Amino acid sequence: MxxxxxxxxxxxxxxxxxxxxxxxxxxxxxxxxxxxxxxxxxxxxxxxxxxxxxxxxxxxxxxxxxxxxxxxxxxxxxxxxxxxxxxxxxxxxxxxxxLVMIGPAEGRDDPAIRLTRAPDAAFEAVFTATAGDPEDGRERLEALSRIPAPACFARLDIDGAPAAIGAAAVGGGFAGIFGMRTAPDHRRKGLARRVLLALLAEARDLGADRAWLQVEADNAPAIALYAEEGFEPAYAYxxxxxxxx
Structure with missing residues (x-):
């Protein structure tokens, strides 16, 4: 694979x-x-x-x-x-x-999702709100801001408020998916799937053929979501x- x-x-x-x-x-x-x-x-x-x-x-x-x-x-x-x-x-x-999972960079455009080349304040608000440790959240936001170009940041708003986010780094024909977060009040509504598919569609436009992501081995719901979109476990660390x- x-x-x-x-x-x-x-x-x-x-x-x-x-x-x-x-x-x-x-x-x-x-x-x-x-x-x-x-x-x-x-x-x-x-x-x-x-x-x-x-x-x-x-x-x-x-x-x-x-x-x-x-x-x-x-x-x-x-x-x-x-x-x-x-x-x-x-x-x-x-x-x-x-687990590192590999899948096709095949998604679909979603007009409700805002795509940018850098994280904005609303993106950062969702990321901060879903971080259990503020210092951990701050460190990860800094890492997101260092993703080399081309990069893509996705945000889905619900009723005018940011609800779900994700990011992609594109390089070597691959898209790496990072920072998938959903605000607590909007979980289990399928928002993460919409963000993922929008990121994959944008990544393909940026030259990616395949995508990879990292997910903790005991996170069964996330693994199931990614498997439904064609991702398979490739290896572990x-x-x-x-x-x-």
């Missing part, structure tokens, strides 16, 4: 961290410490030094920024091959399994974090 080694670099570039660095094929991302994707090391290819030295350097890099070290290990795409064992010996363990002694 898709080689994770092809898609993962696109995923990293589509949701850029505030600060980025490299240890050879290991990508270091740091922001405010909330969203794991932009506060983790992505060991996609071999590091530029001995693996144990690379682990030392990655831990030091996060420590210098006041952040806990995290490693994002994608099924079949991490180097060296024994990295899980090396992390286990250092007291790390896997958490938060996430997990974060490795320090576990209590």
């Amino acid at each position: 898709i080689d994770p080694a092809t898609l993962e670099p696109l995923a990293d570039d589509a949701w850029p961290a505030r600060e980025r660095a490299r240890l050879g094929g290991w990508r270091l991302n740091a922001s405010s410490g909330r969203s794991m994707r932009i506060n983790a090391c992505w060991p996609l290819e071999a590091p530029d030094r001995d693996p144990e030295a690379a682990l030392d350097a990655a831990e030091a890099w996060f420590a210098a920024r006041g952040l806990p070290p995290r490693f994002k290990l994608t099924d079949g795409v991490f180097a060296p091959a024994d990295l899980p064992e090396r992390l286990s010996r250092r007291g790390y363990g896997p958490v938060k399994e996430t 997990r974060y490795w974090i320090k576990t209590p002694a």
